[in-house]
Each structure stands twice: as structure tokens, then as C-alpha cells.
Amino acid sequence: xxxRHWYTHRTALFLATLVVLWCVWYGYxxxxxxxxxxxxxxAQIREHKxxxxxxxxxxxxxxxxxxxxxxxxxxxxxxxxxxxLVGVSPSAAWTIARQYWVERVTARQE
Amino acid sequence: MMAAxxxxxxxxxxVALWAIVVAVFHVPQDVMPSPAAVAAAxxxxxxxxxxxxxxxxxxxxxxxxxxxGALIGMAAGFFVALNDVVAEVTLPVIRFFQSxxxxxxxxxxxxxxxxxxxxxxxxxxxxxxxxxxFNTVVGVKTVPRVYRNAILTLxxxxxxxxxxxxxxxxxxxxxxxxxxxxxxxxxxxxxxEIVIGAGGLGYFIFKAEAFHLTARIVAGMITIGTLWYLTxxxxxxxxxxxxxxxxxxxxx
Amino acid sequence: MGTRSPLAxxxxxxxxLGFVLLFAVWQxxxxxxxxxxxxxxxxxxxxxxxxxxxxxxSLLINTGVSLERLVLSVxxxxxxxxxxxxxxxxxxxxxxxxxxxxAFFNAISGIVWLPLAITWFGLTWKMLLFVIANSVFFIIxxxTLLGIRTVPRVYEQAVFTLGASRWRSILDVLVPGALPGIISGLxxxxxxxxxxxxxxxxxxxxxxxxxMIYSAAQYLRTDVILAxxxxxxxxAYALDAVLLGPLERATVERWGAYx
Numbered sequence: 001x002x003x004r005h006w007y008t009h010r011t012a013l014f015l016a017t018l019v020v021l022w023c024v025w026y027g028y029x030x031x032x033x034x035x036x037x038x039x040x041x042x043a044q045i046r047e048h049k050x051x052x053x054x055x056x057x058x059x060x061x062x063x064x065x066x067x068x069x070x071x072x073x074x075x076x077x078x079x080x081x082x083x084x085l086v087g088v089s090p091s092a093a094w095t096i097a098r099q100y101w102v103e104r105v106t107a108r109q110e
Numbered sequence: 111m112m113a114a115x116x117x118x119x120x121x122x123x124x125v126a127l128w129a130i131v132v133a134v135f136h137v138p139q140d141v142m143p144s145p146a147a148v149a150a151a152x153x154x155x156x157x158x159x160x161x162x163x164x165x166x167x168x169x170x171x172x173x174x175x176x177x178x179g180a181l182i183g184m185a186a187g188f189f190v191a192l193n194d195v196v197a198e199v200t201l202p203v204i205r206f207f208q209s210x211x212x213x214x215x216x217x218x219x220x221x222x223x224x225x226x227x228x229x230x231x232x233x234x235x236x237x238x239x240x241x242x243x244f245n246t247v248v249g250v251k252t253v254p255r256v257y258r259n260a261i262l263t264l265x266x267x268x269x270x271x272x273x274x275x276x277x278x279x280x281x282x283x284x285x286x287x288x289x290x291x292x293x294x295x296x297x298x299x300x301x302x303e304i305v306i307g308a309g310g311l312g313y314f315i316f317k318a319e320a321f322h323l324t325a326r327i328v329a330g331m332i333t334i335g336t337l338w339y340l341t342x343x344x345x346x347x348x349x350x351x352x353x354x355x356x357x358x359x360x361x362x
Numbered sequence: 363m364g365t366r367s368p369l370a371x372x373x374x375x376x377x378x379l380g381f382v383l384l385f386a387v388w389q390x391x392x393x394x395x396x397x398x399x400x401x402x403x404x405x406x407x408x409x410x411x412x413x414x415x416x417x418x419x420s421l422l423i424n425t426g427v428s429l430e431r432l433v434l435s436v437x438x439x440x441x442x443x444x445x446x447x448x449x450x451x452x453x454x455x456x457x458x459x460x461x462x463x464x465a466f467f468n469a470i471s472g473i474v475w476l477p478l479a480i481t482w483f484g485l486t487w488k489m490l491l492f493v494i495a496n497s498v499f500f501i502i503x504x505x506t507l508l509g510i511r512t513v514p515r516v517y518e519q520a521v522f523t524l525g526a527s528r529w530r531s532i533l534d535v536l537v538p539g540a541l542p543g544i545i546s547g548l549x550x551x552x553x554x555x556x557x558x559x560x561x562x563x564x565x566x567x568x569x570x571x572x573x574m575i576y577s578a579a580q581y582l583r584t585d586v587i588l589a590x591x592x593x594x595x596x597x598a599y600a601l602d603a604v605l606l607g608p609l610e611r612a613t614v615e616r617w618g619a620y621x
Contacts, residue, residue: 014344057158063317064160101159120462141482195376202377203384209602210595211557213564214572217579217587222401294557301473301561305576319477327477335470342469 033097037105045090052086055096056104065101072096082109143325148332151325161314165333167227168310172292172299175231179238179295180288187246187284188272197247204244212237212298216305230302230310237298238291245287249280281353289346296338311337403585411589421574425593428563428570432555435491439498440551444544447506448537457507464503472497472558476566485566490559493566497558502547509543510536552601560594 034042044051053073057065061083069075072095073088081103088096097105125145131137132144139147155161190204191197212233223229253276261275303312311334318326385405391397392404399407415421450457475496476489483489513536521531537544563572571590578586 198376203380209598
């Protein structure tokens with residue numbers, strides 16, 4: 001497929017679209033993570049302290065989610081749609097908060 | 111517009127046929143789900159983040175393995191090709207390793223690295239490395255001596271030799287090698303993810319089978335196929351076409 | 363083998379030298395203590411595994427089972443692939459419908475069907491056959507298609523002017539003309555099929571070379587793994603290089619379709 005300019009070629013457009021979409025996705029995840037997380041936990045993350053947290057999902061956690069959480073902290077319990085983790089590193093906690101399928105991150109179960 | 115419709119038509123017809131067959135023959139949902147069930151499973155898996163996270167892992171692995179495998183393969187290929195005797199000695203061995211699928215090495219890698227992400231990436235890297243290496247050597251060797259001597263008489267050093275003469279001459283072969291390596295590599299990636307079980311799309315469809323979530327299996331398969339198709343259509347094939355056209359070689 | 367020029371013979375010898383060097387490196391790395399024996403078995407250990415595997419037939423059985431599966435799959439997939447390839451090559455309308463679908467299914471051919479095949483057939487030989495035949499089918503199909511399409515129209519037209527029916531033109535012109543493509547497809551199909559087979563056996567078989575090396579990994583038996591890899595590699599190399607060469611020479615080259 002010939003294009004007049006290299007940047008209108010389908011490969012360039014495809015890759016450019018991917019980059020733009022990824023940036024938008026990532027930016028949105030940052031904003032919503034800020035909104036979703038308990039201010040107390042946010043403060044702990046900023047101070048680079050290890051976090052104890054409850055994560056609420058909008059559905060019952062599947063094995064995948066349990067596994068995902070276990071990779072990032074010590075899982076002590078699952079109750080309903082809530083997962084309790086202790087000893088989560090600040091960066092891992094932030095990553096969890098960024099996930100679109102995590103509804104809320106709080107210090108106490110509600 | 112017409113072209114787009116004509117492109118979609120076979121797929122639309124196939125999906126329609128699928129829906130009809132499943133309905134008419136009362137095929138059980140866990141043997142062959144309807145297209146609607148698959149779409150629902152797809153949506154569900156995305157909503158719950160399962161499919162997205164696993165897809166991300168698979169893409170990360172292929173990108174790492176492909177970029178490093180291709181670059182190192184090209185570099186090694188240039189070194190090997192510079193000396194005719196070295197090339198003749200190593201080419202059959204390279205060809206042997208190229209025929210020997212990366213999957214066969216998986217048990218050995220498991221002994222070395224365990225059932226981990228590293229094992230998967232190494233297996234895919236291997237599968238990409240050898241076709242690129244082989245094709246680079248062959249490609250460089252087909253550059254006529256005349257051109258090599260010409261750059262030398264013009265006072266060029268080895269870097270000009272490589273970048274101005276050998277690389278342009280060998281590029282069609284190198285790109286061909288990358289395309290072969292990528293095709294094999296993608297298959298080995300999915301297979302390795304199934305065997306190792308450290309996340310990824312292969313693991314996604316394998317776990318779905320264990321839970322009899324056939325709709326998820328099909329959703330995963332379509333995702334895998336679409337990802338490969340997109341990569342081939344938007345990146346690999348244009349690359350191959352562009353290099354062959356530009357260098358005026360019609361060697362198919 | 364026929365007569366070979368000294369140049370070709372020298373090239374062949376250098377190729378063999380390459381393997382000798384590989385072997386030497388392997389021996390050096392393992393015996394120098396650079397690598398622990400548990401990580402990489404020595405050539406003698408692997409050799410003794412092969413010998414004992416032949417003596418008690420276990421290696422022979424595993425190899426035989428794998429090859430049997432491959433041949434069966436290629437026969438099944440090959441027949442379907444050639445038939446469909448000819449059919450699609452003959453009709454342009456059929457082709458424009460089938461080809462995009464085939465291209466997509468080709469993208470998921472092989473091991474990707476494993477979970478679905480297990481759902482349908484369980485962990486049986488039927489499942490393995492399906493997965494392997496799946497990979498082989500598309501290669502043979504596309505190569506047959508290409509073969510049919512590259513037969514020059516002139517030949518077809520010539521046969522028609524001589525009063526031949528459609529059937530005869532297919533049997534006497536198109537299929538023989540497509541033979542290089544078909545043979546190419548079979549050759550590639552065997553290679554692809556072998557790869558798919560090893561992958562499928564790793565997970566879903568209780569016999570065969572793939573099963574042998576995977577179960578050896580659980581016991582950290584790198585000698586058995588390497589023995590299996592050697593056998594798998596030799597067969598793969600043979601399939602890619604040796605097997606169909608003579609067949610091509612006997613049929614296609616004799617008919618002058620190659621230049």
C-alpha cells in the first residue's frame with residue numbers, strides 16, 4: 001500500500017493510534033486511582049510506607065483476582081466483594097488502585 | 111466503503127452460520143457456545159480485568175523477545191557473514207536450531223528457570239533469534255562482492271560497509287526472517303503460556319478449559335487471532351512489502 | 363549421492379565441522395565444571411540414555427508414536443487441504459469468500475485450539491490429531507492454492523482448444539502444474555506439523571517424544587530431556603531438508619517445471 005507521506009501509511013497510523021490510546025488509558029487510570037483511594041492510604045503511599053488495605057471489586061473476585069493480589073501483597077481474607085491485603089508496597093498499592101476493575105481502596109472494609 | 115463491506119462479509123456470514131448451527135442443532139453451550147455467548151464472555155472477561163491483564167502480559171513478552179531477538183540476531187548475523195568459512199561452518203548448525211522448535215527446549219528451560227515468566231520469554235527469544243540470524247547471514251552473503259569491493263576502493267571503513275552496502279542489500283532477507291520468526295514466536299508464546307501457566311493469553315484459554323468456560327475459550331482464541339492478524343497486517347507485511355519494493359527485488 | 367564438485371564437497375565438510383564444534387563445546391562446557399551436571403547433562407550421559415532407550419524400546423516407542431501421529435495428521439489434513447485448495451483455486455467467487463476466513467483461522471491454527479479440542483475430545487489421540495492437522499491444513503491449503511493460481515492460463519487454454527473437458531483440464535493441466543506448490547505445501551506442512559505435535563504432546567499426551575521430555579523435566583532429568591531434544595531435532599531437520607527433496611527431484615524436476 002503506497003502512501004503519499006510516510007506518516008499517512010497504515011503502519012504509522014496504526015502505531016500512532018496505539019500510542020495515543022495507551023497514553024489516554026494510562027492518564028485516565030492515574031486520575032481515577034487518585035479518586036478511588038482513601039486519602040489516608042494515599043498519604044501512606046506518598047510517604048513510601050507499606051500499606052494495609054481493603055480493595056473493593058464490583059463483582060465477586062475470581063481466582064485470577066486472588067492470584068493478582070497475592071502477587072502484590074499478603075492476602076489475609078476475602079469477604080464478599082472485598083479483599084484484604086497487608087504489607088503491600090506503595091508502588092504495588094498504587095498499581096492496584098490504578099486497575100479499572102478495582103472500585104475502591106480503603107483502610108477499612110465498608 | 112464497498113471495499114470495507116466486502117472485507118467484512120465473509121466474517122459476518124461465518125458468524126451468522128455459526129449462530130444458526132448452534133441454535134438449530136441445540137448444541138450445548140459448553141461444547142460450542144453461540145456468538146452471543148462468546149461476546150458476553152468477552153465483555154465479562156474484559157470488565158473483570160482478566161482478559162486485559164493477561165493480554166498485556168502476552169504483548170509485553172512478545173515485544174521484549176522480538177526486539178531483543180531480532181537485534182541480537184541481526185548483529186550476530188553480520189559478524190558470521192563477514193567471513194565465508196565461518197558462515198559455511200555455522201550455517202547448517204543455525205539451520206538445525208531453526209528447525210528445532212523453541213517449544214522442544216521448554217523442558218530444559220523449566221529445569222533452569224522454573225515455571226516462570228523468564229522461561230517463556232527465553233523460549234520465544236530463541237524461536238525468533240535463529241530465523242533472523244540465518245536470514246541475515248544468507249542476505250549478507252548475497253550482496254555481490256562488487257559492491258563490497260566498491261565501498262572499500264572508495265575508502266569506506268567497516269561501518270560504511272555495514273550500513274551503506276550490506277544492510278540495505280540484506281534487508282529483504284532480514285525482514286523475511288523477522289516475519290518467519292515472529293510467526294513461529296507467537297505460536298511458541300501461546301504454547302509456552304499454556305505449559306508454564308504464568309499468566310498470559312495462553313494461560314487464559316487453558317484455565318477457561320479447566321473451568322469448562324467454553325465461551326471464554328473461544329473469546330480468548332478470537333483475541334489471539336485478532337492480535338496476530340493486526341500485527342501481521344499493519345506491521346509485518348507492510349514492512350516486507352516496503353523493503354522489497356524499495357530495493358527492487360522480486361525474489362518470491 | 364552422485365558426483366559432487368570439490369567446492370560443494372568442501373562446503374559439506376565445513377557444515378559437518380560446525381556440528382563437530384558444537385559437540386565439542388557441549389563436551390567442554392559440561393566436563394570443565396562450568397555448568398553443573400544437573401543443569402546440563404554430559405554428552406555421554408545423553409548418549410547412554412539414547413542407547414538404553416533403544417535397547418528397552420522405550421525411545422523407539424515414543425518416537426514411533428509421535429511419527430505415527432504426524433503422518434496420520436498430514437494425510438488427513440493434506441487430503442482436505444489439497445482438495446479445498448484446488449476447489450478454491452478453480453472458482454474466483456468461492457475464493458474471495460473463503461480466503462479471508464482461511465487467513466484468520468490460519469492466525470489461530472495449531473496449539474491455540476488445544477483447550478477447545480480438549481473440551482471436545484478429552485485427552486485422547488483424536489484431540490492431538492485435531493490440533494496437529496489444524497496447523498498442517500492451512501499450509502497445504504495456501505500452497506496448493508498458490509500452485510493452482512500460478513499455472514499459466516496458456517496451458518489451460520491450449521488443452522481446451524484440443525477439445526478437452528473441464529475435468530481433463532483439471533486433472534491433466536492444473537493439478538500437475540500445481541504440483542510444485544503442493545509439494546512445497548506438504549514439505550512445510552510436515553515441518554509445521556512436527557512443531558505443533560511436540561507442543562501438543564507436552565501438555566496433552568501420555569506417550570510420545572513431547573510427553574517424554576516434559577515428564578523428564580519434573581524429575582530434573584536433563585539427560586533424558588536432551589536425548590529427546592536430539593531426536594526431535596534430527597527429525598525436524600530431516601523433515602525440513604531431506605525428506606521431500608528426492609520426491610521433488612523424481613517428479614517435478616523431471617517434468618521441467620523448475621528452473
